[in-house]
Amino acid sequence: MQNLLSKISLAPLQGITDYYFRNAFQTHFKGLDEVYTPFLRLDKKKTLKSSQIKDILPENNSKIRVIPQILTNSVQDFIYLSNYLADLGYEEINWNLGCPFPMVAKRQMGSGLLPYPEKIEHILEQVVNTIPIKLSIKMRLGYENEEEIYKILPLLDKFSLTEIIIHARIGKQMYKGNANPDAFEKCINLTKHQLSYNGDIISLESFQQLNKRFETINSWMIGRSAISNPFLIEEIKKGETCNKSQKLERFSEFHSDLYEQFSNTLSGSGHILSKMTHLWEYFSQSFSNSRKVYKAIKKSNSIRKFEENIHHIFNKEDWIA
Numbered sequence: 001m002q003n004l005l006s007k008i009s010l011a012p013l014q015g016i017t018d019y020y021f022r023n024a025f026q027t028h029f030k031g032l033d034e035v036y037t038p039f040l041r042l043d044k045k046k047t048l049k050s051s052q053i054k055d056i057l058p059e060n061n062s063k064i065r066v067i068p069q070i071l072t073n074s075v076q077d078f079i080y081l082s083n084y085l086a087d088l089g090y091e092e093i094n095w096n097l098g099c100p101f102p103m104v105a106k107r108q109m110g111s112g113l114l115p116y117p118e119k120i121e122h123i124l125e126q127v128v129n130t131i132p133i134k135l136s137i138k139m140r141l142g143y144e145n146e147e148e149i150y151k152i153l154p155l156l157d158k159f160s161l162t163e164i165i166i167h168a169r170i171g172k173q174m175y176k177g178n179a180n181p182d183a184f185e186k187c188i189n190l191t192k193h194q195l196s197y198n199g200d201i202i203s204l205e206s207f208q209q210l211n212k213r214f215e216t217i218n219s220w221m222i223g224r225s226a227i228s229n230p231f232l233i234e235e236i237k238k239g240e241t242c243n244k245s246q247k248l249e250r251f252s253e254f255h256s257d258l259y260e261q262f263s264n265t266l267s268g269s270g271h272i273l274s275k276m277t278h279l280w281e282y283f284s285q286s287f288s289n290s291r292k293v294y295k296a297i298k299k300s301n302s303i304r305k306f307e308e309n310i311h312h313i314f315n316k317e318d319w320i321a
């Protein structure tokens, strides 16, 4: 039986989905049920960066249900962060077993822990009944290959988890190549936990195909395509595209809101421009002449030039997504 009331979450994207972005997104677009923070990790001094502390302060996160994500392979850090986040009032945290970056993976964290199912089991044995907060996991299919997840999932049955989000790629792929829904399908019968599908939901049609294929799945996570086309989640929830004539204006209001917040809080034009350029790497994809649009943003070497380019883009280019 297909569940029409699917839950849709915004994926964590380090450097993009900070609280400014999450709040502006929730203010201007509909359909989003929850968001995950980019991963939090204790540094050598066992502290979080001040920007990370700010990112999870309850007063900065009152608009939508936020689930903080942690990255660690240390039981001690896991318990410390769980207590810290529970004290802030969070009800649930998410454990990152997906990060593919070599600096992380080679230290057996993120997707680098996936080839070691016994280590994952050992960590969970020590934390699950100790931490005062619900836990979910976000994982890839494996680091080297998808056989890894087939070994891990049965081991997770004995733990209390709210869900397991699977980004259907392996770590070695980084963000390249296609997601692998066939491997995700095999996972469905290997776990008693609720699974959430993540990877390459790029349009209403691609969601509808996956939704039809995975009848028992009612939790979905979307990342890059929800950044480049913030109407996507709303369209998926409605089952139809948003009013095309209003899209550019709605996006422009969202953009102004974000830009104003960054201008008011970030120090120095370099910082503001690099933040906006990072975002436009995604936003430009929804504009006609997307390469030209991104090039113009990248070449903006002053606030004045950036604002001129934005004005030009919103007046001359079409919204095509």
Ligand SMILES: Cc1cc2nc3c(=O)[nH]c(=O)nc-3n(C[C@H](O)[C@H](O)[C@H](O)COP(=O)(O)O)c2cc1C
Pocket (backbone or CB within 6 Å): 011, 012, 013, 014, 015, 037, 038, 039, 069, 096, 098, 099, 138, 167, 175, 198, 199, 200, 201, 221, 222, 223, 224, 225
């Ligand atoms: C720039 C960037 C940063 C990311 N940061 C995180 C992160 O902090 N934690 C995490 O679990 N996944 C992270 N991801 C992965 C996404 O959450 C998501 O799993 C992936 O992009 C696949 O989903 P999509 O095809 O819908 O984008 C990141 C991805 C990108 C492109």
